[in-house]
Amino acid sequence: MSTIQIKDEQGVRIITINRPEKRNALDLEMYTALREYLIQGDADNAINAFLIKGQDDCFTAGNDVADFLKNSDLGPEHPAFKFLFSLLDLKKPLIAAVSGAAVGIGTTLLLHCDLVYADTTAKFQLPFTNLALVPEAGASLLLPHLIGHQKAAELLLLGESFNAQTAKSLHIINDCVDPKLLFDTAFAQAVKIAAKPPLSIQATKALMRPDKALLHAKMTAELTEFATRLQSDEAKAQFKAFLSR
Template sequence: MSEAIIIEDRPGGVRLIRWNRPEKKNALTGAMYDATRRGLEEADASEAVGAVVFAGLPGAFTAGNDLADFHRAAQAPGMAFSDMPALHFIRHLARTATPMVAAVDGLAIGIGTTLTLHCDLVYAGPQARFRMPFVELGLVPEAGASLLLPRRVGLARASALLLLADGFDGAAAVAMGLANALVPSEEIEAHALAQAARLAALPRRALAASRALIRGDAREVEAAIEAEAAAFEAGLRDPETQARLARFLAGKA
């Protein structure tokens, strides 16, 4: 997995976590989720790391979860969504203490969008394409999106984004308040790293306390994640969902 996930500690106390699976547009496997989660855990435990930047490749932040993993889980008699690396990652993402920054260029599907709701700063490129197609696959939103997205953009707009899976680009993400700025593709990673270095240079205690105040009650987010996980698992077991996943994987969706 060292090739599919690249983790580098950069100057200024910044850890860069890059998804690097170009042949699948950075679709995340269980092993990639585990490696990313460990990267966050290590950042939280390190006095040298003051901020984390998530990045992908030109044209693909991440195409979301590798649906083959979900399809296999749905067919495995003893497998529960609660045991899957995706949920372990989501749970840790919500309680990561290290400030997180996202540099989104290209596809940001599913978790590629919902992950940004947990980031302190988000920068989008002109080619960014956000989309959350959970319901059309027979599933439900994840990563606390059912709670966090309406708070950010309002109930009506969140309903269109989550129920109808309306996509939006980087400029729209900025306009909706889901991204801080639109940055040229060739500059976005450097810009995100520079802003992360600014965060890492701040007094740690004041930064941590301020993040906690801004984010509010973490228990609400954790409760939303667990409720979504239960509904997500029920969806995975549904025959219609299994058929939709099979059609998608066969290229017939």
């Protein structure tokens, strides 16, 4: 069964991360599939919005560490690199439904979404410094812009987990709902958006975005530093400890 599944319904492309045995950890093939499904949907006139979700108990635990370390050359052709930059070019709205763990990319991805809904089981974490790394996906720019420097520093420097109520208070998510209502809530909002004049929606999304050139430059700088940190002795020690758990 595919680890990334899609279903197109009522003008919405529903993308499901489906690797429960690995807590939906993303490997390189999954990054490639995510990017391809977004690009295809963006070019399909029958699709007017995206909804990304995980399982009922996990959005994604972040990168598949073992797979990532085997393919750690973060050049422009790296699947994770290409997926992250495809988010900058996405014309159509992206909605997320988050349940359970949303670690690393599971949280930074949300900064590129237009609407985010989480349930009461959701746990967010930006553990980059815990692994002797730095943020990615433009988080070092987007998060301070969204929640202010001090709160962003708290999340990025301490790397501690936080719940959905905290995420809502920080405006990282739109709302926190009962787990039984999560998908229906997020899907209903996606359908509402998909039913509106698409070019107007796309133009409005584009106007609300941060400066694209600035964000592109920040993401490139993050990935350059990320690649450097990944080869450092302190990162190797942290990953060795992580993998031996």
